C-alpha cells in the first residue's frame with residue numbers, strides 16, 4: 098500500500114481475478130493536477146471549509162485528506178502484517194466472505210476502491226472517481242470508506258460508475274451488538290492495538306487513529322440509510338463477528 102486514496106480495477110476471467118489497474122490519491126492532487134491523471138471529473142461544487150473528525154480530533158475538511166494520507170503512508174510497509182496481528186488473521190475470512198457474495202462471471206469488471214497493497218497504480222479519489230458513468234459490474238470497498246471525508250460523495254460516485262444492475266459491496270468496521278464483547282473490544286482496541294502499532298510498525302499515532310475512526314463510523318442501520326440516500330436499492334447488510342465488521346450490499350437498478 099502506498100498512498101491515501103486508492104482503487105484497483107479487476108477483471109474476472111472465469112478462473113480468477115486479474116488486476117488491471119490500481120490507483121491512489123496523493124495530497125494536493127486536486128490543486129496540483131487539475132483534471133486528474135486520467136481526466137478525472139471534478140465536482141463543480143466547492144468543498145465547504147467546515148469541520149470534520151479525524152479519529153477523535155476535530156479538523157477542517159481541507160486538512161483531513163492529507164492527514165489520512167499520512168496515516169497510510171506511515172503504515173504501508175507493515176500494513177499487511179499488522180492486519181494479521183490485530184485481527185489474528187480474521188480479516189482474511191471477512192474478505193473471503195465479501196468475495197463470496199460477488200458471484201462474478203467471466204468478464205465481470207470490478208472496481209476495488211481503497212484497494213490497499215498494490216503494484217501498478219495511478220491517482221484517484223473515492224469522492225471523485227476518474228472513471229466514466231455506468232462502467233463497472235461491481236464496486237467494492239473494504240476498510241476504506243470510513244477514511245473518506247465525505248462518505249455521501251463517495252457513495253454517489255460508487256453509484257455513478259456502476260452499470261445499471263451493478264452491485265455495491267462494502268466491508269467496514271461497524272457497531273458491536275453484544276455489551277460484553279463491546280467492552281472487551283474497546284479494551285483491546287484502545288489498550289492493545291496502539292501498542293502493537295508501536296512495536297511492529299513504530300507508529301502509535303496511526304493505530305490510535307484507526308481505532309478512533311472506527312468509533313466515528315455510522316452504525317449498520319445508519320450506513321444502510323446513507324447507501325439508500327445515494328440511490329442504491331435492495332440495500333441489505335450482514336454483521337460479522339458480533340458486529341465488529343459488517344458487509345453492506347446495494348444495487349443500482
Ligand SMILES: C[S@@+](CC[C@H](N)C(=O)[O-])C[C@H]1O[C@@H](n2cnc3c(N)ncnc32)[C@H](O)[C@@H]1O
Nearest residue numbers: 100101102103211212213222223239240241244
Ligand atoms: C485500511 S486501508 C484498506 C486497504 C484494503 N482495502 C484492505 O481491506 O486491506 C484504507 C485504504 O483507503 C485508502 N483511502 C483513504 N482515503 C481514500 C480516498 N479518499 N479515496 C480512495 N481511497 C482512500 C488508503 O490509501 C488505504 O489504501
